[in-house]
Amino acid sequence: MKERIQKLLAHAGYGSRREIERWIEAGEVMINGKPATLGQLIDATEQISLRGQRIRLETRLAATPKVIMYHKKAGEMCTRSDPEGRPTVFQSLPRLQQGRWVMVGRLDVNTDGLLLFTTDGELANRLMHPSSEVEREYAVRVLGEVTPEMIQQLETGVELEDGQAKFDSVKEAGGEGANHWYHVILREGRNREVRRLWEAIDVTVSRLIRVRYGVISLPRYLRQGHAEELDVKALRKLYESVGLKFEDGTLDAHKPVRRTSPERGSAAPKRFERESVRDTEGRRSSRRPSANAPTSRTSAPRPTGRHR
Missing domain, CATH: 3.10.290.10 (RNA-binding S4 domain)
Incomplete structure (x- = not known):
C-alpha cells in the first residue's frame, strides 16, 4: 500500500x-x-x-521503533548542535545502530524534566500535533503570593502576545515561605508558554520541571542526564494514546527496561536510593525531598503514573 x-x-x-x-x-x-x-x-x-x-x-x-525517556538538565539546549558550544540534549542520548532520534517537543534552556525521543517520526508528529491535544504536566515553583482568583484566571484564560492561553488545571503541591509548588497541565506546546502564563499575572517562576508528556511520566529514579528505553507494554500504550498501532516485531514483551548514562552508555546504578545527587542549584541533597519540594500525590512522577 x-x-x-x-x-x-x-x-x-x-x-x-x-x-x-x-x-x-x-x-x-x-x-x-x-x-x-x-x-x-x-x-x-x-x-x-x-x-x-x-x-x-x-x-x-521492518525495524522495531524505539522510544526513550530522557531527564533533561537545566542548561542543556534542545538542538542537535549549538553555535555557542553549549551542551545539547543529543550529546547525552544512547547511540543508534540505524535511524536517528527525533525529539518530541522541546524544553527551554532553563527548564529540566522529561523529554521523549523516538526513531518513529510519525509517532513524534502525532504526539506534537495540536489536533492530538496531548497533555503536558509541569511542576512549577513560583515566588510570590498566588490567590484563588489568580488560579481561576490561569484556568479561564490569559491574553498573551501570540493569543489567549490557559492551563487545563492548576493544583497546589506544597512549599513554605515565599516559594510554593504547583502542578499545571496544558495541551499545547507554545514557546515558554508555562512561564509566560505565570508572568502574565505578575508571578515569577523560579523552577520548572516537566513531569509528564501524554501517558508517559518522569520516573523518580531517572537522574538528570540519563535516558531509559520504554518497554513493549509502555510503547503499545503510547502508540494507542495517539491512535497508532504498535508493531512489536521481534521484541520480547518481558524484556527488562534498559537504562543508559551519557558517561558509559551502559546500565544505570541499580538502586538510586543509595546515591545522592546535586540539584540544579548546586546543593548536595539526598533522595528525600526538602520542605520546599512538591510532596503531594500529583507531584510525584512515576514510571506508569499520571501524565503532564
Whole structure:
C-alpha cells in the first residue's frame, strides 16, 4: 500500500515530518531519479535517495521503533548542535545502530524534566500535533503570593502576545515561605508558554520541571542526564494514546527496561536510593525531598503514573 512520502520517511525514522517536508521542498529527496513532491504516494520498493545517498526504506520500516525517556538538565539546549558550544540534549542520548532520534517537543534552556525521543517520526508528529491535544504536566515553583482568583484566571484564560492561553488545571503541591509548588497541565506546546502564563499575572517562576508528556511520566529514579528505553507494554500504550498501532516485531514483551548514562552508555546504578545527587542549584541533597519540594500525590512522577 502506498503512503505519502513525508509520512513514510518519518515512520522509517529519517526525521520528523516537518523536517522531511523541508528537505522535499529543497529538492534533497529523489524518487526513481526524479525530485520528490510533497504528498507524493510511494511504497518501500521505490528507489529513494536523500542528499545523493540511497536509503534502504524497507529495512528501516521492518525495524522495531524505539522510544526513550530522557531527564533533561537545566542548561542543556534542545538542538542537535549549538553555535555557542553549549551542551545539547543529543550529546547525552544512547547511540543508534540505524535511524536517528527525533525529539518530541522541546524544553527551554532553563527548564529540566522529561523529554521523549523516538526513531518513529510519525509517532513524534502525532504526539506534537495540536489536533492530538496531548497533555503536558509541569511542576512549577513560583515566588510570590498566588490567590484563588489568580488560579481561576490561569484556568479561564490569559491574553498573551501570540493569543489567549490557559492551563487545563492548576493544583497546589506544597512549599513554605515565599516559594510554593504547583502542578499545571496544558495541551499545547507554545514557546515558554508555562512561564509566560505565570508572568502574565505578575508571578515569577523560579523552577520548572516537566513531569509528564501524554501517558508517559518522569520516573523518580531517572537522574538528570540519563535516558531509559520504554518497554513493549509502555510503547503499545503510547502508540494507542495517539491512535497508532504498535508493531512489536521481534521484541520480547518481558524484556527488562534498559537504562543508559551519557558517561558509559551502559546500565544505570541499580538502586538510586543509595546515591545522592546535586540539584540544579548546586546543593548536595539526598533522595528525600526538602520542605520546599512538591510532596503531594500529583507531584510525584512515576514510571506508569499520571501524565503532564
